[in-house]
Amino acid sequence: MFSTSVSNRTILVPILALVAIQLFFIRSVTSVNETNAYLYHKCFEKDGKYKPKSPYEENINFLISNVWKNASVKDYIYGIEGYRPNTVYLAIQCRGDSYGSKCDTCRSTAYSELRKRCPRNKGAIIWFDRCLLRISPTTFMNKMDLKNKFYMYNRKKVRDPVSFNAKTKTLLNKLTNDATRGGPEREFEVYWLYEQGDMKLDGKMKLHGMVQCTRDIRETGCKKCLDGIIGELPNCCDGKEGGRIVSASCNFRYEIYPFLDTHR
Template sequence: MGLELLFRPKKMARDSNLVTFFLFVVSILFFVTPIYGDNPLDLLCRPENGNYTFGSPFRNNLEQLLLGNLASNTAKKGFLSSSTGDGTDEVFGQALCRRDVNRSACGDCVRIASQEIMNKCNKKDADIWYEFCQISYSYSNFFSAMTYQGQYPDSNNQKQDVSNPEELSSALNKLMDGLISEAPWASSMFAVGSSNFPSQGHVYGLVQCTREISGGDCNTCLVSAWGDLRTCCSLHQGGTVVSRYCNVRFELYRFYNQHSEGLGKKRIILLVICILAGALLASLGVWVARRRWKRRMTRDEERDENELIQELPKPIELSISRGDLEYSDDMFVMDLVTLRAATANFSLTNKLGQGGFGIVYKGILPDGNEIAVKRLSMKSWQGVEEFKNEVTLIAKLKHKNLVRLLGWGIDGHEKLLIYEYMANKSLDVFLFDPMKSSQLDWGARYSIINGIARGLLYLHEDSVPKIIHRDLKPSNVLLDIDMVAKISDFGMARIFSEKQNVANTRRVVGTLHGFCGTKGESLNSWTLSY
């Protein structure tokens, strides 16, 4: 069982690592962003709106806006509109990344585009488009004043014609109508999807608007751009139309990433199913491992219980039998039902105290005799050892300053010890209570000290075998109705041979008590232990 406990966390860690690897592979398959080139799709410098000169306030503001604000902050949300300066030198700028690219690709694209537009254009109004991003700037506030002006990138001219344009046109119309009806009302104003193109598989499309314009203006812009795209490229195997406010594109291959919004929902559902399936398999593996571990623990506990019962002293020369209670000259054995009834089902109102391995309850037997029942911890192996130690040792000890063990009981996980009842509980109750400590005059204190000493002398010198208690403390010194001290709790006791006076110990035992030192430092003390 120890080895099983040792290796079980490692197995669970391996299961966790497998799940992590599985999710990593899935993320690679679904979320990888392709590498883009440094060349822009298109660049539009509007000469009709005037030039700026190098070193002018407008140029300085433009550099601060593009290379500073936009390049640094667009990647956070994939879109940013901002302005810098005032009066005739104020510059308005806007950057937009394609919704399906990650932050890293977005930031890199915006930085390259910002540098490129400043190197290639000295106009006061310009736009530049890359596959993953676009940047626009102007001397006037253009953010929401949508005016469509479509551009045709040179890449359109490199596309070959399709052999069945009517089939492509039908598939494209169906695809774009769906995307255009969806994107203007999406939070990101972006949609992607595909349509069946029987002769060549599928046709894939993407539409996107800048987020400053209204849903109605986005729809108007996309409809206009789709009209231009259909005119220029409906016979081609792909095409793109870009503008300051919206873009449309189609290809015969999937050019966008699948974790985007829009008609890629089927792939998203597939991804979720894969993740859930992996988590379910991992959970199933952990459940099987835990079940096997619990079965082994149950077998071990049953074996330990049987072995323990065989080692305990048996009732001999039974003289009286009353229901479930059997008395003998030495001890009696009692079942759990009787002990539950005696202690009112181990009620907290009957709780006398609590030790390291269990709780002690007051009980009243059917004949009116009072007893103390120690209910050991169900899951503690140390509790089993203490149980065995108590029964095998105390059964042989008879002294007026030692608590008498009357009997024991075992029922499944329950391990119970039955002692004579001590009306005044334990010595610590008196020592550490300001009111009760006044009852301990010097005569009572001397009697208690003398009783403890007599009990220890008997254990060390007169009992056979010799016994070292190893956990002597006020809570383990009980007081009867006449305040006679009796040593209890032999769970940590150690047996010495008759002539033995010295022994080596492999571990420190006893009870650790914490208290503060003179300067606030944390100190510890141990009860008597060997």
């Protein structure tokens, strides 16, 4: 059902309908993240399948080829193509520090892998480290999705989990407030609904964090989404040196090492 590999550092916990929990292992890196690792995917079987060379597949291909090429802002794209019953809705979201060629490469990889992992599924979603891609026969615009999500965390625990947990929550809450400030004039900024930052810990150590939302849920929905998953920190990452919760609408990550491109 899922592709897995073994690592000594990171555990992936998929949440399926918030009931069944399974453990998997994935690769991770210990320095600035220059990779675009596959994280997770989900095929929505209830949406059915399309046939090869069908109008539905043609509409997907059109969106992938043309909407991306013609978009003025390419870190988040939402597109619609075709008439019922072959309408396709597609969204691509790149991580806030992954724009330009890195975003474009992730998009291409995500589409290729989604076709392999969810062959001919009308509805599916795939997450990579630098982007997510979602297709659906029904609209998901302006609909906050916390049902499709997963946890990832570092195997190592800190010495003082109570203090560390409090500081992690403080940092993520601050980043959430920064990411959701402003109004309509920010809609086409690269950093809209995204924020990264750090916090000093004991000695020379720093805690690094980021938050991000898909742009369709806007500021109010973004804050509600992030507040919701940050509230799940005790279930996900209690005392862990690093962790993240990733949903279809928002995500956060924190580590005790830099993991983002420092372009800001």
